[in-house]
Amino acid sequence: MTSATLHLAAPTQAERGLLRLAGRLTAYVEHRIARRAQRRMLALDILREQQARRHDPGAVDHLLAQMGAPRR
Numbered sequence: 001m002t003s004a005t006l007h008l009a010a011p012t013q014a015e016r017g018l019l020r021l022a023g024r025l026t027a028y029v030e031h032r033i034a035r036r037a038q039r040r041m042l043a044l045d046i047l048r049e050q051q052a053r054r055h056d057p058g059a060v061d062h063l064l065a066q067m068g069a070p071r072r
């Protein structure tokens with residue numbers, strides 16, 4: 001009777017397969033979360049860089065002069 005009880009305490013083959021599947025699925029989801037966080041950080045860095053750039057007001061006048069538009 002003891003051996004039957006010990007046998008029932010161990011996971012079945014189907015349960016082991018489900019545990020493996022759950023582990024793989026968890027790893028896949030965690031990988032996607034990490035990749036998405038990395039892309040978000042990159043996008044924020046690019047946005048900060050773009051916002052930190054100083055625009056040259058003389059460049060606009062220069063481009064308008066090249067196009068033949070009258071200056072202000």
